[in-house]
Amino acid sequence: MAKIDPTLLLPPQDHSYQIFNSHCHLNDDSEFENVDQLIDEGNKFNVTNYIVVGSNQLLNDRAIGICNKYHNCFPAIGWHPDSWQEYTDEKLTKYLDMNNSNLIIGEIGLDYHYSKEDRIEQQTVFSLQLDLAQQYQRPISIHTREAFEDTIRLLKDKSINNGIIHNFNTGPKQAEAYLNQGLMLSVSGVVTFKNAEELRESLKIIPLDRLLVETDDPYLTPVPYRGKPNHPAYVYFTLKYIAEFLQIDIKTLAAQIFKNTEKLVNDK
Numbered sequence: 109m110a111k112i113d114p115t116l117l118l119p120p121q122d123h124s125y126q127i128f129n130s131h132c133h134l135n136d137d138s139e140f141e142n143v144d145q146l147i148d149e150g151n152k153f154n155v156t157n158y159i160v161v162g163s164n165q166l167l168n169d170r171a172i173g174i175c176n177k178y179h180n181c182f183p184a185i186g187w188h189p190d191s192w193q194e195y196t197d198e199k200l201t202k203y204l205d206m207n208n209s210n211l212i213i214g215e216i217g218l219d220y221h222y223s224k225e226d227r228i229e230q231q232t233v234f235s236l237q238l239d240l241a242q243q244y245q246r247p248i249s250i251h252t253r254e255a256f257e258d259t260i261r262l263l264k265d266k267s268i269n270n271g272i273i274h275n276f277n278t279g280p281k282q283a284e285a286y287l288n289q290g291l292m293l294s295v296s297g298v299v300t301f302k303n304a305e306e307l308r309e310s311l312k313i314i315p316l317d318r319l320l321v322e323t324d325d326p327y328l329t330p331v332p333y334r335g336k337p338n339h340p341a342y343v344y345f346t347l348k349y350i351a352e353f354l355q356i357d358i359k360t361l362a363a364q365i366f367k368n369t370e371k372l373v374n375d376k
Contacts, residue, residue, distance in 0.1 A: 125363060127366065128155075128320075128369035155344060157180045158182070183211055185214070186213045187216060212248065217253075219252070220254040241268065245270075251274055256282055272372065275294065280306075287318060311354065319350075319368065321347050321365055324338070347365070
């Protein structure tokens with residue numbers, strides 16, 4: 109394996125811009141005891157704001173707790189397709205009634221990667237959460253994996269046009285479908301991987317006012333830290349890569365993406 113130039117691992121020297129991480133897991137077991145340190149690290153990389161995303165009861169509760177403590181963190185609360193068995197409308201409604209002013213519903217969606225046996229149940233729980241998103245007029249954060257057709261069908265059926273496709277990593281055809289539905293596309297460290305050619309083709313057609321960046325830490329670590337646990341701060345490397353790929357000034361891109369993400373969390 110080729111050695112990495114150590115200067116590529118360093119934080120930026122220019123601190124005149126801010127980065128908004130649209131999907132992180134400070135509530136994960138691997139990070140929850142070190143939130144202070146991770147936010148301090150983020151500051152060194154110009155990462156100043158975070159959407160902290162839940163996926164089950166425990167992680168939802170942790171996300172709310174973190175966001176109550178840190179003014180620069182905003183909660184996304186929902187039941188991931190892997191947790192469909194524990195979902196009830198009453199549980200999500202309780203969060204919405206308490207935190208509706210800036211709450212995103214997520215991460216919710218469909219994941220067909222591992223199993224074909226519970227697809228109907230996943231769709232049912234996803235649909236119920238979409239109904240509450242409409243009722244409470246809240247944006248959503250969508251997890252979709254190997255489930256494009258059913259995901260876009262349900263979004264169209266429910267007239268959902270306010271939210272995020274989290275970790276968007278596929279080609280222009282799917283990008284266009286989600287964009288036509290009115291959604292934002294959030295790009296993770298996957299874009300830095302050698303085999304992400306389809307995603308890079310999609311980047312060429314995503315309007316800058318519909319683009320977000322994320323880490324999905326502790327997973328999907330971008331180059332140059334690939335192979336190590338991901339940190340929320342490393343969204344800087346994804347932003348930097350996209351700016352270079354699109355030949356856009358990083359400060360201009362960071363400002364637009366910050367505005368895009370801020371619009372979602374401030375959606376009243």
